[in-house]
Amino acid sequence: MPINNKQLQSHPINAEYSIEVPFFDLDPMQIVWHGNYIKYFEEARCQLLRKIDYDYPQMKASGYYWPIIDIRVKYVNPARYGQKLRCIATLKECENRLLIDYRIEDQATGKKLSKGHSIQVAVTADEFEMQLISPIVLSQKLEAYYASL
Template identity: 30%
Template sequence: MTNEDKGTSLSSLLGPRASCLVHRSSLLVKEGLVNFHETLIKVRFNEVDAYKIAWHGHYVAWMEVGRNDLAGRFGLDAVQIADSGYLAPVVALELKFIRPARFGEELRVRTTLRRTETATLEFACDIFGEEGKLSASGRTVHALTDRDGVLQYALPQVIAERLQGLMAFLGV
């Protein structure tokens, strides 16, 4: 049973908090054999710490923005998955910092999906700063559960169908 069947969608429960308030634009990019999604984010003043660089926790948020921008185009962002009756909590997160981002800098968040053999979603993300210099690189792994938290061992059909379109675009 989906949330729609229950008469309540996650987006209606979250209201305006369901949308991200980050100045950004996004596009799907095909570059040779590598396909990815690119989200542009400008580092805001409130994201800079006492060292005058972006606070490390914001990189995780920027990865999430990129991931949801890509997944949302194929019906697989967090709200869309929940509205289908499933959840995709993060079960693993890796992030390597390479160079700091600074106030006013425009970042390019490149996101792609890696193929997995299990009922999980694995997103890889690179964050580039000025002059195309890599600032951070990471990945998230999401397990699929039903609304009650029961782990799914096979991809639910509705998720598998949406995932097929995303993987076809990315060429994975």
């Protein structure tokens, strides 16, 4: 039976990405430039996709691309040079789209710095035709992940 959103809610899949804020990620106010939070989301998302063995190369090999169609960020507290951050990506939906939630926090204190989400939909690699439901390969990858636990 294919994995559904309800199962993801009861047994979430998440992954983390850690970074020490480099100088070149700062803006003139000496805090992390707002666009870099998206970069941190992307790194955490790649960790999550690797965890289920469906990273971008595997997506392409399966005949699908998964472009982002919506991304949101809420900035709660600024991140600063040298601060060690943890970005946690959690897969929330898989049936008709990939909905991934993010939380960026201070690694030492757990203080929330930002949160957000991204939405991706499957499109065929050859015609870029959007799929109204997620391709079966995603469910197969999720089933294999849960079976390996």
